[in-house]
Amino acid sequence: MNMAIRAGFTEAIPMSRRRLFGAYLEEARSECLRYLRAPGFMLPILLFPAVFYLMFGVLMVHGHDSAGLARFMLSSYVAFGVMAPGLFGFGVSLAIERDGGLLTLKRAMPEPPGAYLLGKMLMAMLAAGLVVLLLLVLAITMAGLSITLAQGLELLITGMLGVLPFCALGMWVGTLIKGQGAPGLLNLVYLPMAFLSGLWVPLPALPEVLRQTAPLWPAYHLHQLTQAALGLRSGSIFVHAGELLVFTVVFLLWAMWRLRRHG
Amino acid sequence: MNKLDQPVAALHGVVKRYGDVTAVDGLDLEVHRGELLALLGPNGAGKSSCVSLLLGLLRPDAGRAELFGRNPQHVDVRRRIGVMLQSAELPATLRVRELLRLTASYYPQPRDLAESARLAGVTDVLARPYAKLSGGQKRRVQFALALCGRPGVLFLDEPTVGMDIDARERLWWAMRTLVGEGCAVVLTTHYLEEAEVLATRVVVLGRGRVLSEGSVDTLRAHVASTRIRCISTLPAAMIAGWPGVEKVECGGEHLIIISSAEVEGLVRRLLDSDPALRDLEVRRAGLAEAFTQLTREAEAA
Numbered sequence: 068m069n070m071a072i073r074a075g076f077t078e079a080i081p082m083s084r085r086r087l088f089g090a091y092l093e094e095a096r097s098e099c100l101r102y103l104r105a106p107g108f109m110l111p112i113l114l115f116p117a118v119f120y121l122m123f124g125v126l127m128v129h130g131h132d133s134a135g136l137a138r139f140m141l142s143s144y145v146a147f148g149v150m151a152p153g154l155f156g157f158g159v160s161l162a163i164e165r166d167g168g169l170l171t172l173k174r175a176m177p178e179p180p181g182a183y184l185l186g187k188m189l190m191a192m193l194a195a196g197l198v199v200l201l202l203l204v205l206a207i208t209m210a211g212l213s214i215t216l217a218q219g220l221e222l223l224i225t226g227m228l229g230v231l232p233f234c235a236l237g238m239w240v241g242t243l244i245k246g247q248g249a250p251g252l253l254n255l256v257y258l259p260m261a262f263l264s265g266l267w268v269p270l271p272a273l274p275e276v277l278r279q280t281a282p283l284w285p286a287y288h289l290h291q292l293t294q295a296a297l298g299l300r301s302g303s304i305f306v307h308a309g310e311l312l313v314f315t316v317v318f319l320l321w322a323m324w325r326l327r328r329h330g
Numbered sequence: 331m332n333k334l335d336q337p338v339a340a341l342h343g344v345v346k347r348y349g350d351v352t353a354v355d356g357l358d359l360e361v362h363r364g365e366l367l368a369l370l371g372p373n374g375a376g377k378s379s380c381v382s383l384l385l386g387l388l389r390p391d392a393g394r395a396e397l398f399g400r401n402p403q404h405v406d407v408r409r410r411i412g413v414m415l416q417s418a419e420l421p422a423t424l425r426v427r428e429l430l431r432l433t434a435s436y437y438p439q440p441r442d443l444a445e446s447a448r449l450a451g452v453t454d455v456l457a458r459p460y461a462k463l464s465g466g467q468k469r470r471v472q473f474a475l476a477l478c479g480r481p482g483v484l485f486l487d488e489p490t491v492g493m494d495i496d497a498r499e500r501l502w503w504a505m506r507t508l509v510g511e512g513c514a515v516v517l518t519t520h521y522l523e524e525a526e527v528l529a530t531r532v533v534v535l536g537r538g539r540v541l542s543e544g545s546v547d548t549l550r551a552h553v554a555s556t557r558i559r560c561i562s563t564l565p566a567a568m569i570a571g572w573p574g575v576e577k578v579e580c581g582g583e584h585l586i587i588i589s590s591a592e593v594e595g596l597v598r599r600l601l602d603s604d605p606a607l608r609d610l611e612v613r614r615a616g617l618a619e620a621f622t623q624l625t626r627e628a629e630a631a
Contacts, residue, residue: 079398079406079407079409079410080409080438080439081438082406082409082437082438083438086435086438089435090435090436092435093431093432093435094432094435096432097421097424097428097429097432100423100424100428101421101423101424102423104423104424105422105423163419164419167417167418167419168415168416168417168418168419169418169419169420169421171387171415171418172413172415172418172420174386174387175385175386175387175408175411175413175415175485176408176413176433176436176475177405177408177409177411177436177437177479178436179405179436180405
C-alpha cells in the first residue's frame, strides 16, 4: 500500500474505469444537490409556471366547459416551464461560475472531460422533470383533466429531453456575459421567445408575421411536442424533434468553442 | 534522464503577452520533487501568469510549459497535481464533506477524506455548507481540496491571505508534511516571512523575468548588510568614518548603523569606544530587505 502511494510522486497512476465513472457520477450528484438546495433557483422555476398555469389554464378556463382548451393550456405551460431550468440552470450558473473563478479552478483540476456540462445537463433535466410533474398534478387535481398514464409519461419525457436545447442556448448566453448581468439578459430571451412561439397567446390569435416566424424558435417546436404528448396533434413529431436536435448541437458546439476561446 | 531527476513542472523560454503587455518574458523555471519553491515578486511581476501557464490555463505565445514532461492540458498529468487558486467561489450550498468527496473523485488514488480534513484542519466543519464558513475556513477548505488527490506537485496561489496566525501556522505545518512526503510545492505569496520560513528555493520575478534564484540564504546574501541599533553618546559623524560603515542615521536617541562588512569587529569597537552604550540590537538583512533591493534595482534598470 505504502509503495503504491509513494509511487504517485514519480509515476502516473492510471485512473481506473470504475473511478472515472464514479467521478462523472459524483459531479452529477453534486450539481443536482447544489441546485435542489438553492431556493433562489428552484422556487422561481417551479412557481412561475405553476402560478401562470393556475391563473390562465385553470381559473380562466374554468366554466368554459372546454377540456380541449384546458389541455392546450397545459401543453403551453409545460413548454414554458421547461425552458427555465435549461436557460437559467446553464446560463446563469455558467456566467456566475466564469466570474467567480470556479470554472477556472475546474479547468485546472483533473475533472474528467465534459463532466461539468454533463452534471449541469442532468440537473436541468431533473428540474424540468419536477416542473412537468407539478403541472401534471395541478392539471389533474385543479383543472380536472383526465390524462392517461402513457400521456403523462410522454409529457414527462418530452419535458426532460426538451430542456436540452434551452441548456445549449443558456450556455451560449452564459459565454457572452459574466456574473450578475446574466439573469436579466436571459429573461430578455426567455419571455419574448415564449410569446413569439405562441405559449401565452395561441398562434392563430397572433399577427401573420409572428405566425410565420414562430418556427424559428425552439420553444415553438417544443410546444408542438407537448401538444402531441397530450393527444392534441396528430402527425409526425420527428420534424420538430429533429429541429430541436439540430438547434441543440449548433448552440452547444458554438458555446463550447466560445468557452475554449474566451474562457 | 532519470525519472527522479525529471522536473515535475517546468517553463522553457516561455513568453506570454496580453495585448501590448508582456507578462512573462522568456522565462525558464524548473520545479523538482520534494522542494518548496516560493515565487515572489511585486504585483504584475508575472507570478500568477507563471502559475496559470504551468497549470495549462494559459497557452504560452512562445516556449513551452510542462508538467511531468508533458503538456499541462492533458488530463492525465493534471491527475498528479493539486491546485489552490487566489479566488474561487465554490458551490455555496454544498457541504465541506461533499466538496471533498467530489474533488477526491477526480483522482486515481486520493487520500481518505478524514486524512485530507485533518491535514488541512477542516475536520470540525465537514458538515457545514460552504457558504456558512468564515474567510479563513474557506481558504482551508480550498487547501484541503488541493491536497486531497495525493498530488505530486501542489500549486498554491497566495494560500494564506485572510487567515489568522494559527491557521497560517497550521497550513505551514501541512505544507512541510507534504514536502516531507516527496510532494513539490509551488507557492506564490506576498508574505515574505512565509517564504523565509518555508521555501527551499526562492525565485524572485520582476516584469516577467527571473531577477534572482536560490535558497533564502543566497538571496539574503544578495544584500550583505547588517543593521546595528543602539543608544550611545558617540558622534554619528565619527562612526561614519570607521571602516565597514556604510551609513549612520540618528533616530531619536538611537543610532542606526548600516554595515556591509564583518559586523563583530564593528560591535567590539563600538563597545570599546563607549562603555555606556546600551540597547544594542544587531539584525541581518532579511528576505524583505533583499526583496526590496532586488526589485528596486530592477525598476532602476
